[in-house]
Amino acid sequence: MSDNQIPAKKRIKDLTFMEKIYIPEIVKGMSLTFKTMLKPKFTMQYPEEKYIPSGSYRGRPVLVQEENGEERCVACGLCSRVCPALAIEVQAAETDREKERYPVKFEINMLRCIFCGFCEDVCPEEAIVMSKDYELAFTNREDGIYGKDKLLTPINELQDRIDFLRKYK
Numbered sequence: 001m002s003d004n005q006i007p008a009k010k011r012i013k014d015l016t017f018m019e020k021i022y023i024p025e026i027v028k029g030m031s032l033t034f035k036t037m038l039k040p041k042f043t044m045q046y047p048e049e050k051y052i053p054s055g056s057y058r059g060r061p062v063l064v065q066e067e068n069g070e071e072r073c074v075a076c077g078l079c080s081r082v083c084p085a086l087a088i089e090v091q092a093a094e095t096d097r098e099k100e101r102y103p104v105k106f107e108i109n110m111l112r113c114i115f116c117g118f119c120e121d122v123c124p125e126e127a128i129v130m131s132k133d134y135e136l137a138f139t140n141r142e143d144g145i146y147g148k149d150k151l152l153t154p155i156n157e158l159q160d161r162i163d164f165l166r167k168y169k
Contacts, residue, residue, distance in 0.1 A: 052132075053132045056164055056168075057132055057161075058120075059115070059131045059132050060115075060130070060131050060136060061108055061113065061115075061119055061120065061131070061151075062129060062130075062131045062133070062152070062153040062158065063106060063151040064128070064153065064155050064158060064162075065152040065153060065154050065155060066155060067156075070099075071102065071103070071148070071152060072125045072126065072127035073102065073106065073125065073128070074102065074124075074127070075091070075104075075106075076125075078122045078123065079119035079123055079128055082121075082122045083118060083119055084114065084116060084118065085112040085114050085116075087109045087110070087112035087113045088107070088108050088109075089105065089107045089108075089109075090103050090105070090106050091103065091104050091105040103148070105147075105148075106148050107145055107147050108145075108146045108151065109144060110144045111138070111144040111145075115130070117130050120165070121169075126162060129158055129162060130161065131158060131161065132161070
């Protein structure tokens with residue numbers, strides 16, 4: 001062999017004749033499709049029957065409100081920094097309570113939110129979690145901006161999501 005000849009590459013496994021003509025693979029794919037077509041269908045009559053999601057479901061992000069009425073958020077701003085859609089806006093203020101800071105303004109633009117859950121993952125206080133709410137409809141763009149009044153949710157409504165996070169985080 002001379003210096004300018006390139007050695008022929010050898011495949012790890014050469015295809016057999018049947019694999020080269022693809023007919024067995026097409027038959028396998030068609031049989032899988034046919035089996036799926038014969039399985040029973042699952043249809044939910046939506047307005048009458050509501051879907052009840054499990055604890056792992058990521059719906060609308062909400063702020064956790066403690067049993068004493070205080071919010072957990074300490075306005076660190078990590079959620080707004082990690083949000084890929086730039087949907088969260090937080091403005092902090094000082095307080096003389098045990099928590100030194102709280103959010104004066106906490107808004108989530110639900111028209112921009114992509115329900116990724118990054119805000120929930122980065123929150124050190126478990127103050128923002130993804131709820132089970134999946135029905136979001138707006139008649140105008142201003143209704144899609146949720147302030148603290150729409151975001152604060154009692155902790156007892158979010159307990160299964162918080163338990164899921166503590167178990168798998």
